[in-house]
Amino acid sequence: MLDQLEAEFPEHAPRPSDAPKALDGIRVVDFSHFIAGPLATMILADMGAEVIKIEAPETGDDLRRYPPVHPELRHGAPFLWTNRNKRSVAIDLKSAGGLNIVRELIAKADVVVENFSTGVMKRLGLDYDSCRTIKPDIIYCSVSAYGRDGTSADRLGFDPIVQVESGFVSMNGYADREGVRALSPVMDISTAMMASNAILGAMVACARSGVGQAIEVSLFDNAVLMTGYATLQHLFSGADPQRHGNTSPDTCPSGVFQAQDRSFYINCGNDKIFQRLMSQVIGRPDLASAEVYATGPDRIRRRDELFAILGEAFAQQPWPYWQSRMRAAGVPCGQVRSVGEAIRSPEARERAIVTRIPHPTVGWVPNVRLPIRYSRTPVADPIAAPAVGQHTEEVLREVLGYDEARFARLAETGALGDHRRQQSAEKKQT
Known part of the structure; x- marks a missing residue:
């Protein structure tokens, strides 16, 4: 241990x-x-x-x-x-x-x-x-x-x-x-x-x-x-939120996709991100400008067909390929990690989120730092x-x-x- x-x-x-x-x-x-x-x-x-x-x-x-x-x-x-x-x-x-x-x-x-x-x-x-x-x-x-x-x-x-x-x-x-x-x-x-x-x-x-x-x-x-904000959405509409798994009821395409080697998540929170995804990442400018996908509600109505198109494209290359293209295009994305992978990730290591601190009985114990970074009163x-x-x-x-x-x-x-x-x-x- x-x-x-x-x-x-x-x-x-x-x-x-x-x-x-x-x-x-x-x-x-x-x-x-x-x-x-x-x-x-x-x-x-x-x-x-x-x-x-x-x-x-x-x-x-x-x-x-x-x-x-x-x-x-x-x-x-x-x-x-x-x-x-x-x-x-x-x-x-x-x-x-x-x-x-x-x-x-x-x-x-x-x-x-x-x-x-x-x-x-x-x-x-x-x-x-x-x-x-x-x-x-x-x-x-x-x-x-x-x-x-x-x-x-x-x-x-x-x-x-x-x-x-x-x-x-x-x-x-x-x-x-x-x-x-x-x-x-x-x-x-x-x-x-x-x-x-x-x-x-x-x-x-x-x-x-x-x-x-x-x-x-x-x-x-x-x-x-x-x-x-589901509480206010309910009060406006009278409807209770429905379960959507890893997809979003408000934006599309947002969800988990599979590259050749692993799963990852993308979040297209607005029309411009969707357009960059289609034209700059998967090379389909025709879909980026298609009227049937012009707005969030349009894409939500066609979620299944849009996910099928993206799923077929993403399966052709490994995650590092897609990550670099999406990062360059400004498309929010992230690989699906376990807890162990997350704390050993480059992001966590660079931020020194997990360190070890001395303990008089067992030598060292792990420590997970607060996300607060003060400039004057650390x-x-x-x-x-x-x-x-x-x-x-x-x-x-x-x-x-x-x-x-x-x-x-x-x-x-x-x-x-x-x-x-x-x-x-x-x-x-x-």
């Missing part, structure tokens, strides 16, 4: 040591787990915020156990993907001592993020109203399934559930079978982007007014947005996702000023987990 990492991917190139970070000095207390919340806070961490991830002792975030799990890291690739540049503090929120610790951390924070089921934070005394009595200008972001109020507030929700309930799945796949979900957690990812944007907006507002606020971002609300150098509670004592010493006597008392109460209580008992015996 990870044996070929050093041979295949370059070491991360560090940022200039004297460059500022966009969110220097911002502290986030992060109660979130799984994907949407943690990815949102990782974006903030990459921008330079100090993110303190609160986890249950021993077990930690459930995402740690999503496969493939590295036996030495004791967490899997999905957790590594969403939790870099954070410090993990293991605290038992079921204990009075543990709750006191997180309240002290909140008092020194700028942002709180949580995505528990509705009502959990209130029962813990850590809801927005409680937190703003601790820190009046706190920015408090809740990521929920269906919102924190209303008849669906109690519902649990995961990415595939909101994909189907938003109508997203009904749009995707082929017309002769059931719609299909996106395997990528697109709703979690886009919800994370919404949440991080919302937090940044609230921070700007707080900087101007001195007043914090509560933020709510729901997976379902976001999933409806992710159906794109994102933070990536530090691999932490072990459960890796930074508990470090954070409590630095942020709250705890000493050995305080740690000993906390260990005895179990606020930091049973293993620390056991360690404390063993120290007393020696």
